[in-house]
Amino acid sequence: MSAVDALKPSYELAVIGAGPAGMAAAVAAAQRGVATILFDEQASPGGQIYRGVTTTPLRRRELLGDDYWHGQGLVDALLGCAADYAPRSIVWAVTRIGDGFELAVSRDGVAHLVRVAHLIVATGAQERPFPIPGWTLPGVMTVGAAQILLKTAGLVPGDGTVVAGSGPLLSLVLAQFAAAGVSVDAVLDTTPRDRRWRAAWRDVIGFATSPYLAKGVALLRRARAAGRVVRGVESLEAIGDHRIERVRYRAGGQTIELACTSLLLHQGVVPNINFANAIGCEQRWDEVQACFVPVVDAWGASSVPGVTLAGDGAGIAGARAAEAHGRIAALNAACAIGRIDPAQRDAAGAAAQADRARWLRGRRFLDVMYRPAPQYRIPVGDTVVCRCEEVTARQVLESVRLGCTGPNQMKSFLRCGMGPCQGRFCGLTVSELIAKERGSTPAEIGHYRLRFPIKPITLGELASLPQTEASEQAVVRLPK
């Protein structure tokens, strides 16, 4: 179904996020006859990986590549299925009501309450924090942001652009720049040149027999056309007064400065866990991916009854694995609400499980090879950790020396993680910083406990919620 104007008061299933996992989940659930609504923040479906696939002005297929256009099929299936699709909709709170949930949703500045029996959270990935000196200067953006500009607006970097970092997405975006005839001044490759091959050898065969080998080789070849590559970059600093003017880096025993007007940073993606965390889903520290990952079973079921997680939000595995995961999660949801029994779920899900396993093969190798070096994850001195509240690494360490034991207590010392982004760009950094200072591990230290509302909302939106007699009575104490 196309985008809905009005929300129904209740559905059997709500899916959060219209990326590959969310779209596949909504379609698969609707095919099983489950009354489904798909909520998404963006104006058009696709998530970030297929961002703008219905609206992009770049219609030459080779420019964004076949893997991008695969998303068109997912969108077509979504718009052709019986599920309701609600774009520009932010689900900002979830309350347990009996065996189900009540969702608070804002659309165009007005809040609504929607009851559901089951929830599939498919909130995808975000770019890992890249806390280097000067990363808050205007003109410093993520590589993912530059890719969004390319996909949605046909905007590409001009002269004076430096790209820095590591990871498959960085190579993909460079290849897309090259296809668009764009070159950058320099690519500063921060991929560590340590002996991680020793750690990765177990995963080599998996990678060599995966779909990623051929794609990766072609990608790296095309990416090289986008600019001069400096390998083994050991430190990075963005310098400027009110915007970026230069980037300083160290490589091969030399410190070099490059003038630039734009610096694009990237060092991999991590699960966007805020939503699952706020619901109370158990999470674990993944040492190889160096991030927190929600705990799920083989069907995506989280530790919270009635909540299934799908896609990169449940652990980074890439778009095609996420799509299969969405189909798996939909069967789990259909089973949880009694539409099918576990035996039917297992039989119907075998194909999706096999598909997911195929796209998971080789991922561990990529995780090991592109694990960011510690100096890019754990900053020192006056480098900003929390962009919103402008808290530095030094301040975080001082709070630990004053006796602060973890991220949640630190909030009351420093307000770190309490700005509008709600820890999305400092959570991992803070956990690793505190762990290092206390001689502990991020697994022991833990992550922020996040709370609803998941995104800032206005008092006006809150006030627009439908009032019950009980809620009015609680505030104005009308005589009965």
Next chain:
Amino acid sequence: MFQRLSEAGPPTLPLTIDGNAALARPGDSVAATLIGAGHADCRTTPVSGSARGPYCLMGICFDCLVEIDGRPNQQGCMIEVQAGMQIVRQEGSRPVDVEATR
């Protein structure tokens, strides 16, 4: 600085940026319009007054906050441009309209 690929088409939508007339490409976000017009920065922070510009463009960093049609703290990357829109750089924290709270 960013530049536009020719196949994206020309900007045709009239609006204002800090009171100055500008053209935006229909369908673009406010943040993309600012970047395309050469504005790397869009606000100063409430804490230290340092300059900031769009960082993630996917709705999670909140660094692209601007005032749109008189409403402060709007996420520029999440809002599509409209004809006649008034986009204003945001200085420091959002002022509280005391009169409006009475």
